[in-house]
Amino acid sequence: MDKVIKSNRIxxxxxxxxSACGFAVMSAFIKMAGDLPSFxxxxxxxLVAALLALYLIIKHKGSLVGKKENRKVLVLRSLFGTIGxxxxxxxxxxxxxxxxxxxNKLSPFLVVIFCALFLKEKINLKQITMITVAFIGALFIIxxxxxxxxxxxxxxxxGAIFAALAYTCVRVLGNKEDYYTIVFFFSTFSLIVILPxxxxxxxxxTLMQLVYLxxxxxxxxxxxxxxxxxxxxxxAKEISIYDYSGIICSAVLGIVFFNESPDMISxxxxxxxxxxxxxxxxxNKKLDKQDNQRKNxx
Numbered sequence: 001m002d003k004v005i006k007s008n009r010i011x012x013x014x015x016x017x018x019s020a021c022g023f024a025v026m027s028a029f030i031k032m033a034g035d036l037p038s039f040x041x042x043x044x045x046x047l048v049a050a051l052l053a054l055y056l057i058i059k060h061k062g063s064l065v066g067k068k069e070n071r072k073v074l075v076l077r078s079l080f081g082t083i084g085x086x087x088x089x090x091x092x093x094x095x096x097x098x099x100x101x102x103x104n105k106l107s108p109f110l111v112v113i114f115c116a117l118f119l120k121e122k123i124n125l126k127q128i129t130m131i132t133v134a135f136i137g138a139l140f141i142i143x144x145x146x147x148x149x150x151x152x153x154x155x156x157x158x159g160a161i162f163a164a165l166a167y168t169c170v171r172v173l174g175n176k177e178d179y180y181t182i183v184f185f186f187s188t189f190s191l192i193v194i195l196p197x198x199x200x201x202x203x204x205x206t207l208m209q210l211v212y213l214x215x216x217x218x219x220x221x222x223x224x225x226x227x228x229x230x231x232x233x234x235x236a237k238e239i240s241i242y243d244y245s246g247i248i249c250s251a252v253l254g255i256v257f258f259n260e261s262p263d264m265i266s267x268x269x270x271x272x273x274x275x276x277x278x279x280x281x282x283x284n285k286k287l288d289k290q291d292n293q294r295k296n297x298x
Contacts, residue, residue, distance in 0.1 A: 012234030013242050013281075019226025020246030022219050027101055028253045029216035030092050033209050037201040038089040039194050041213060045085065046187040048217025049224050053184035062178045066185055070176050077169035077182065078189035080162045085190070087159030094152040097258060101250040102138050103156030109135050110164035111231075111240050115171055121235050126283060134244045134276040140269030170231045179228045187224075241280045244273045 030041055057064060066074050084107075091100040109131055115121040166186075173182060205213070230239055248270060 008233040009238055012230045012232075012239040015226045015230035015233065016239050016242045017226075017245045019223045019230060020243045021249040022222030022224075022226055023104070024101060024246045024249035024253060026216045026219035026223060027088075027092050027097060027104075027250065028257055029212045029219060030089055031097055032257070033205075033212040033216065035093075036203055036205065036209065036213075037198075038086050038093060039197045039201055040203065041089050041093075041216070042082070042085050043191060043194055043198040044210075044213040045089075045217045045220045046190040048214060049183055049221040050187035050191060052221050052225075053180045053187060056180035057178075057184055060178070060180065063181050064184060066177045066181050070173060073169050073172050074177070074182065074185045075189070077166050077173070078186040079193075080169065081166035081186050082190040082193055084159045084162035084166055086194070087155045087162065091152050091156030091159060095156065097250060097254055099153075100156055101247060103153065104160050104163065105138050105244055105247055106135070106157065106160035107163040107167065107243070109240070110161060111167045111171075114164055114168040115235065118168060119171060121171075127280070130276045130280045130283070131241055134241050134273050137269045137272030137276060138244060138247055140265055140272060167227060167231055170228055171235070174232055179225060179232060182228050183221075183224050238280075241277050244277065247273060 026045070030045075033041060054064075056062070065071065088100070088104050091103060094100075095103075112123060112127070112131055116123045170182060233239075251266065251270070
């Protein structure tokens with residue numbers, strides 16, 4: 001049993017790191033796609049994810065709509081997720097890529113809080129402290145220049161809040177639904193909801209813009225499947241810290257594609273984030289050891 005718990009935690013960590021990098025690559029492609037409506041970008045992003053999830057459902061003979069008792073949570077997860085994506089894309093289009101991604105990285109910090117509030121997952125002072133330290137490290141990296149043009153920043157924060165609510169719903173679902181069913185339900189729900197707006201605001205695209213949006217959809221699918229699996233495997237308090245690895249990925253993408261070179265303060269931020277993640281890893285291993293000792297005594 002102990003080996004299973006440890007294995008699930010490691011799987012959760014690997015999944016959330018893959019997810020963070022997937023979403024970082026997605027944001028880069030979304031920015032490369034240029035001046036297109038956020039709803040148009042959201043539509044193509046979810047179209048790719050829905051098709052991939054449908055393939056997995058057919059392959060595994062899974063459910064398209066989930067179990068009846070879980071549909072309320074599936075709808076809430078899909079609604080929160082759709083709002084979160086639209087807000088995030090709006091921010092990515094109007095802000096420096098690193099600023100937009102920093103705001104989105106508020107979501108793992110908020111997930112722990114929401115899981116503690118709504119799911120009664122216990123969280124102690126050390127875990128709260130390390131998540132806070134990681135968040136401070138993110139601020140060092142991004143150095144957000146909050147000025148009078150505050151609306152995109154506020155929209156970015158709202159995107160993080162709704163994303164955190166969506167991931168909390170994923171945690172509620174846990175192992176009650178297959179991960180591909182959750183992704184398909186969300187992606188299809190989003191496609192249906194935004195279709196009227198997508199048609200109303202649609203702008204003609206070049207071939208490269210279409211390619212970038214499709215690649216964004218593939219990257220987003222990696223992120224979506226990763227985050228869905230991660231919160232199925234382990235509690236938010238144990239793995240959400242690793243979602244900050246996406247900031248490192250965003251920094252690399254900024255250097256390569258957008259000529260954004262990190263300064264010494266940013267490098268200090270990287271070290272802070274890595275230190276917080278490493279400490280959390282060691283702390284969780286210590287908790288495992290203590291739990292095993294108690295069980296052996298009993």
